[in-house]
Amino acid sequence: MLERLTEQFLEDEALTDGLSDEDASELVGWLIGIVEDLEAESSEMPEQYVGQLKRLGHELARIARRYSVPIEELIDLVEVAWEEPGQEQSPKPMQA
Numbered sequence: 001m002l003e004r005l006t007e008q009f010l011e012d013e014a015l016t017d018g019l020s021d022e023d024a025s026e027l028v029g030w031l032i033g034i035v036e037d038l039e040a041e042s043s044e045m046p047e048q049y050v051g052q053l054k055r056l057g058h059e060l061a062r063i064a065r066r067y068s069v070p071i072e073e074l075i076d077l078v079e080v081a082w083e084e085p086g087q088e089q090s091p092k093p094m095q096a
Contacts, residue, residue: 002039005050006032015057023064023071030075031057 009015009031016024031053038049060074 002036005035005047008050009054009057012054012057015054015061017061018065019061019071026071026075027057027061
């Protein structure tokens with residue numbers, strides 16, 4: 001099942017359109033890592049979240065293209081926003 005879910009990210013050309021190869025690889029790898037984490041840590045099916053993750057990926061790619069911001073920096077911002085309140089801050093809260 002995980003392979004089928006990751007293929008959805010890999011086959012979505014609009015997700016990486018206009019990004020450098022490095023940024024595209026970083027974005028897709030991060031999204032796939034989140035799906036892998038969901039599958040490993042939760043009883044919920046990660047396929048429920050693939051649509052939301054794809055929309056998030058599209059928005060990050062759009063911002064990266066429009067404002068010339070590296071994807072890695074945008075991912076770092078999202079990860080900071082996802083930290084639990086009161087959780088110790090770490091340089092990389094979520095890693096794919």
